[in-house]
Amino acid sequence: MTGTAARPRAEHTVYRVSWTPGSDRLAGRCHCGAECTGEDPVAVWEWLLAHPDHPDGADPR
């Protein structure tokens, strides 16, 4: 069998938060390409979901 997990479609509005291995850091990426890092998932989501008005600074912690 092949892997069966569906993946988000590239043309869709996709937000991604990656937990950086070996650290406590979260890296957020908006569908517009804007990126942030932080250590609080609530703050990272708020930063991403502010699209298109992402707050200044890329660290929402």
Place this chain on the structure above:
Amino acid sequence: MMSTGFIRDQWYVAAHAHEVGEDLLARTVLGEPIVLYRTADGTPVGLADRCVHRRFPLSLSQRVDDRIVCGYHGFTYDRTGACVAVPGQRRIPRTARVPAYPVVERDSLVWVWIGEPDRADPAAIPRAPWLDAPGWTTVRGLEPLAARYGLLVDNLLDLSHETYLHAGYIGTPEVAETPITTEVDDDARVVHVRRRMKDVACPPFYARSTGITGRIDRWQDIEFHPPCLYLLHARIAPTGVEPAPDGTDPHAFHAEIVYAITPETQTSTHDFWLVARDFATDDAEVSRFLAESNRTVVLQDVAALNALERVIAAEPPGFQELSINIDTGGLAARRLLNAMASEASGAGPLPDGRSG
């Protein structure tokens, strides 16, 4: 009956397909009592489970061919919910009809549409084709959960709890230690959470079912289709065994862990669980072991969430939770659910009252 606080205008799993047969099955979904049965031609039917006359449950009545004869006074309903006979008179009151729910049987599950029937689009039902596909074997169950729906969503979106709540079954230290990647597809309305573990211990759940004795690479790829369907694509392989470049993966073991999370009332939930596998598909002992083990795991969750429900019910509103990295997927799911709740007709906030 309209209920507040639920996400209406959505499909929900009301039953495993095998539960719906000749007998009348009572099941409450989003506070709405429904009677389910299967007509002679095999079609599943869902009607409001209350006679229009004196509200007697139709599920406690008699079935005659494809009709239900109320066990109290004999009002008789056809498969569309229309009353076709009343006792002692020929005239059938114009309003003698019970609502019929849109019902679709798909992938061995029976889905009902809770909301405006005109909005029911079967194409919107998320798929889980492994559940009755050739080459796969599925074990399944349903456990009653005396806790609000949102608590089970939180539980399933954060599998780090396996390490602590399910040690000895599916939990190993590496689950909680391994970072996750969370993606939200806002257009498709799907939450993806991926955890890829390399060279880790094989928990008994997979060691006994696959026969792997050494360390493994373990993938947990969650795909949550709110509000109801949760898919966990699990890949287990001896460490170092990778999928082939063409995407095939013949040397790994795949398990599709599926949950259908269906609110029963504001504070109770139907916890449908299924485990489909593409290995040892003819081995009854593996089926028995996986069914027993997964039910044990589900009951561990049920006990924990029932306790949590009692805590939440007893405390004043407004408790400030603390979220950490492991909660990234759960937070994403809450946000989508809240967005859907605000859009749905007649809907209010989530049953647990929290925001995303």
